Amino acid sequence: MVLTADITLPEESELTVEEVNLSTATLRAGSFHLGKYCEQANNEFMLCRFEEKDPRKCINEGKAVTACTLEFFRKVKKTCLAEFNQYTNCIDKSSGDFGLQHCRKTQGVFDGCMLEKLHMERPEFGYFTEVRVHSTNRPKPLVEEKAVYPDTTPALPDDAERKPARFGSRFYWMTE
Amino acid sequence: MSEACQIARKQDLPPPGGYKPIPFQRLPAKQYFSGYTMFAMYIGITAVSAYLYNINAKRIAKNEIEMRSAKMAIYPMLLAERDREYLKQLRRNRDAEAELMRDVPGWEVGTYYGERVYKLVPPDTLIEPIFHEYYAHSSPTEWFRRAYHKLRC
Numbered sequence: 001m002v003l004t005a006d007i008t009l010p011e012e013s014e015l016t017v018e019e020v021n022l023s024t025a026t027l028r029a030g031s032f033h034l035g036k037y038c039e040q041a042n043n044e045f046m047l048c049r050f051e052e053k054d055p056r057k058c059i060n061e062g063k064a065v066t067a068c069t070l071e072f073f074r075k076v077k078k079t080c081l082a083e084f085n086q087y088t089n090c091i092d093k094s095s096g097d098f099g100l101q102h103c104r105k106t107q108g109v110f111d112g113c114m115l116e117k118l119h120m121e122r123p124e125f126g127y128f129t130e131v132r133v134h135s136t137n138r139p140k141p142l143v144e145e146k147a148v149y150p151d152t153t154p155a156l157p158d159d160a161e162r163k164p165a166r167f168g169s170r171f172y173w174m175t176e
Numbered sequence: 177m178s179e180a181c182q183i184a185r186k187q188d189l190p191p192p193g194g195y196k197p198i199p200f201q202r203l204p205a206k207q208y209f210s211g212y213t214m215f216a217m218y219i220g221i222t223a224v225s226a227y228l229y230n231i232n233a234k235r236i237a238k239n240e241i242e243m244r245s246a247k248m249a250i251y252p253m254l255l256a257e258r259d260r261e262y263l264k265q266l267r268r269n270r271d272a273e274a275e276l277m278r279d280v281p282g283w284e285v286g287t288y289y290g291e292r293v294y295k296l297v298p299p300d301t302l303i304e305p306i307f308h309e310y311y312a313h314s315s316p317t318e319w320f321r322r323a324y325h326k327l328r329c
Contacts, residue, residue: 004286035249055259062256128245
């Protein structure tokens with residue numbers, strides 16, 4: 001293994017939180033409203049994950065994401081459970097890949113309920129594939145500076161005379 | 177003797193009235209369309225099919241974008257969950273290795289008798305182990321399940 005004793009790994013107790021124990025169809029059914037509801041937490045986590053490139057440094061952000069997801073689904077369960085279950089059932093049973101295009105009617109019912117009771121609008125088409133600006137307080141991770149070698153060959157000064165090549169181009173198929 | 181062997185012979189001759197005329201003339205197949213009509217039909221059918229194809233292609237592209245959006249919306253949650261489980265498993269693997277190599281003198285966990293695999297990175301850098309290392313302490317059944325995941329579904 002490449003995992004030496006020097007590498008700090010978080011304890012199991014630090015990593016144990018309540019997980020989102022839901023099926024694919026359920027997650028797919030709630031995905032659009034969920035993505036909008038937890039946008040801040042999600043973006044914060046993904047930014048951390050892509051900037052740091054290290055899962056150990058983004059555990060707290062990840063916990064926030066899971067907590068937000070749970071909160072969202074609890075809200076849905078409290079208000080629009082029947083409509084949500086109907087939509088989920090449709091997604092689950094209409095196709096092999098949980099396609100959303102087969103369930104427009106039940107989707108309409110669910111969206112109406114979400115808008116009416118939770119004031120959550122379904123994001124417009126293509127919202128999650130667009131580039132979105134995220135404002136954050138996260139400090140930017142330090143970029144490793146370029147190595148400076150004291151014995152580098154000094155570069156030619158900018159105002160040095162640059163004569164044309166004496167024996168033509170090294171690319172033989174190019175002429176002057 | 178020679179007279180007894182005489183057989184009445186009949187000369188092979190054309191049938192009465194002569195042979196039928198030989199049909200040597202070309203008989204071309206019946207032509208339903210002229211060349212120009214066929215070109216026009218080709219262009220017409222292609223144009224109509226392209227139109228219909230475009231309608232379908234747009235619909236399919238829209239559905240794909242929608243499915244991708246749905247997947248992207250839940251990806252952070254799935255990744256967060258996966259990261260936590262991954263880190264737990266890394267710790268389990270390290271503990272398993274320490275337990276397994278306990279009696280080997282000079283063995284240090286994660287190294288080859290004290291020689292590190294990656295020497296130029298800082299010691300606290302997490303380098304993700306390759307698949308075979310990650311599954312080294314699991315049962316072969318689990319290894320097979322993950323390695324040949326596509327065989328099962």
